[in-house]
Amino acid sequence: MSAKAIAPLVLGVLILAVWEGAVRLLAVPSYILPGPVLIAETLVADWGLLAPSLGVTLAITLEALAAAVVVGGLLAVLFSLSRWVELSLFPYAIVLQVTPIVAIAPLIIIWANNVDLSLLICAWLVAFFPILSNTILGLRSVDRNLLSLFELHGAGRWRTLLHLRLPAALPYFLGGLRISGGLALIGAVVAEFVAGTGGNASGLAWRILEAGYQLKIPRMFAALVLISAAGIAIFLALTLLSHLLLRHWHESVLEERE
């Protein structure tokens, strides 16, 4: 393992050890701050309850991310093809982006009239903007001389898009995707907090609320750990994807070269 991976691991273990030690030494009650060992035990004990919730939250996150990729990507291509479409639509994309999701979530929940769908819409709303704006930037950042070359060889708009603009935009798109992955998870969790749903098909946010009401603080932490782990896993998966797609050519993945 490289020093790059060991350094944060050592720091993490150290913090956990200090935390556990402090909780034991100061005899902090578990309903105020449980130690990491108790949280891990709760995670195992409550796995039957927490795992399905993790599944629900992950499903919403991934669906929202997929929708953000499709809509954000298509809109970006559309904007790059027509200046007018962009001028008329982009301001609304910005409005959607700057409006706090907690403020519009109740409205969406009323309108959608379906909890799953409204959670999906909320998560999507938070996730799609970075993909849209990054991909637009990428589609525009094409070498002018390469554009001339395509023109010289009679490539029309579509073939220029396919063979030149899209590959040139890929690194920007992937950068946006990594941001959106985290945002989709945040959107899914925040929306569920606002919706405050219960029942069988509830996600991790509901488990946190529920545990809070019941003062089961260790379970609250266990759910929190799962959300963080999900976020880290999404980030790592998207980083890996980005690496695989760009490893041959893009400057961002060349640092390992001697």
Next chain:
Amino acid sequence: MERTRKSVVSMRGVSKAFANGVRALADITLDIQDGEFLSVLGPSGCGKTTLLRLIAGLASPSGGTLSRPAGRNETGFVFQEPTLMPWATALANVALPLRLAGVARAERLARAAEALAGVGLAGFERSYPRELSGGMKMRVSIARALVSRPRLLLMDEPFAALDEIARHKLNIDLLALWRRERFTAVFVTHSVFESVFLSRRVVVMSARPGRISAELAIPVAYPRDEAFRTSADYAALCRQASQRLGEAMAVADAA
């Protein structure tokens, strides 16, 4: 001699003004003969790139008449920078013009490999641009311009960013390619030495607005090699070209 051949490009009183009011070219009258090697020599900003873009059909003149090869793959362009697609291998980069022309995959890859070999890069087909040196990238760029077998090859200071050694080598290789493939070459440069070494005719431009201020024939037979570079003839011709360039720049300064 060459004058009797028919011209590939013919410009009569061509001018070019940009939207911002810059008059980049004024009253350019120039015939480029089939199969000749013409250099365009001029100070920075005198409109050399603009001239090439007009000849390539990438821009249209504001005035005058211009005739040029009309077919899609009749003109090759080598830019000042290599201008390669970083996500594509050397082979795929070279094959691009054929791909855009709809040539079948097997054929275009075979022809691209051949073009790469033609510039001395056999064995580098699968390399990505980042794995190539500056000179090698420029060779890939030349191979790409030649792969569709254009009648006319336009080169915009292609070796300006290279060191002297690489530049000399590429000059000689370029002349060999030109003699083998028999295209018409227009070579833009701001190096007097390079223009004299390569071409049969040097056109000297002056700036603001860009116009042709002198023309110089280089009546030395090909093949030309390193021995020519050290000959007295070469030195004398370079001195002449330098003088013309100096006059062109003096005109521009006075204007």
